[in-house]
Amino acid sequence: MNKYYVTTPIYYANDKPHIGHAYTTIAADVLARYHKLRGEDVWFLTGLDEHGSKVPASADKLGKDVNDFVDEQAVFFKKAWQNLNISNDDFIRTTERRHKTGAQKFLQILKDKNVLYKGKYSGLYCVGCEKFITGKELVNGKCPDHKKFPEKVEEENWFFKLSDYSKKVRDLIIEDEIEILPKARKNEVLGLFDELDDFSVSREKVKWGVPLPFDKNQITYVWIEALTNYLNALDFEHDGKLFKKFWPVNLHLMAKEIIKFHCIFWPAMLLAAGFEMPRSIFAHGFFTINGEKMSKTIGNVIDPNEMVGKFGADGTRYLLLTQFPFGVDGDVQEDRFAEKYNADLANKLGNLVSRTIAMTGKFFGYKVPKIRKSIDRLPLQSSGYVENCWNMIFPKVRERLNEDLDLYEALNHIWRFIDAANTYVDKNEPWNLAKQGKDIELSEVMYDLLFSLKKLLIILHPFIPEASLKIAKALGLETIKFADIDKPLKSGKKISKIEILFPRVEK
Secondary structure, eight states, rough: OOOEEEEEEETTTOOOOOOOHHHHHHHHHHHHHHHHHHTTTEEEEEEEEEOHHHHHHHHHTTTTHHHHHHHHHHHHHHHHHHHOOOOOEEEEEETHEEEHHHHHHHHHHHHTTOEEEEEEEEEEETTTEEEEEGGGGBBBTBBBTTTTTEEEEEEEEEEEEETHHHHHHHHHHHHSSSSESSHHHHHHHHHTTTTTEEEOESSOOOSSSSSETTEEEEOHHHHHHHHTTTHHHHTGGGTTTHHHOOSSSSSEEEEEEGHHHIIHHHHHHHHHHHHHOOOOEEEEEEEETTEEOTEEEOOOOOOOHHHHHHHHHHHHHHHHSSSSSSSSOOOEEEGGGHHHHHIIIIIIHHHHHHHHHHHHHHHHBBBBOOSHHHHHHOGGGGHHHHHHHOOOOOOOHHIIIIIOOHHHHHHHHHHHHHHHHHHHHHHHOOHHHHHHTTTHHHHHHHHHHHHHHHHHHHHHHHSSSHHHHHHHHHHOOOOOOOOGGGOOOTTTTTTOOOOSSOOOOOO
């Protein structure tokens, strides 16, 4: 059995989850569910980065103990993922013992390999980014992302010999041994190799974090120990079964702001330590909200839990994934959420399902009709229309999910098939076939529609799992897997009524 290990970044615990976190996590969940449908053994990891300067600063601002604060944040994130029907297999926290000891083991390996050395560092440090930045990156002396002046920092740290490994990492990326997605991001990553120095892996003055195993006066730089979570969650420290089974990771998924750490620093450290490389790294773009950058000051930060309250888990998943192509920068049109939800989910998909089930109940007593012609042919003036559409569209959906991971375009293809199925209903008018006593034609049309629902519920399961399961239950299907997607429905099989999948919402 093939394996598939997919990760999100571990999110900063300095604030509650927002739709930026949800966007990445939903995308990872879609891919995890898709590979499960293919019969693969999947491990899906997400979690929380609870160290660094920002976290205790946020706790202090609220007058809370930092340990209590991160415990609260973990609850918020876990609840959000539960509400969004996220199917992660593990949720790792960097304050957990398994992470601390695993990070220390990895750092000790680097030390033993003689790729770490002690030196003095002087530079500009952005607390918001949790990283050092150069003068060239500043805009009017401020961090371009956080609009704040960086701090001048000078201290003695431990450094990683990136210079010994950067060329090898670059070559691996060029040769797609480490595949960078989307394809346009590859050149962006390669451009980052132009001005690289050995980087610091520790901090002298920070107290909240993981101590270096070989220098207790130094705390591991938050980004360095955070990256090791992908190993620690698999119990690499004890060479555990999960590590042996799932490493190397098949896909690291994240926003593009952290590509330098994931695409350069992380592979270099893995090379130095003697570990296999990540197979693929996908960095999606940034998004604005109604044309403006997401900001608490502006008041446009969207709580995913509030979205779920209005649109449901499936509705929220669909809306976030269909705002713009996956991988590029784009704008989230919050003011058009209701319009798109009603048009695509309530009207197109919801109506197709409800009227197909209702007509099957009315005309065939909630049983799959018996057909006399080959199911490879479709009747009447639209003969072959739905099946031809499926044969054109389904390979494109698989290509998007298997190759470039364009979830946006995959959903566009699926909705083209939904449009085709609705057109099939309108052209063949089953209600008129029933009135005219054309039982053979009616049987074929209704069978084709039920078979279309079966195909749809399978291909839609990674995206909108709750609705998919409801359709499967109505059709009497016990399992959902790709191996069954073209398996005919059994004539006479009992089906059942179905509730409204997507109730219309007010704008």
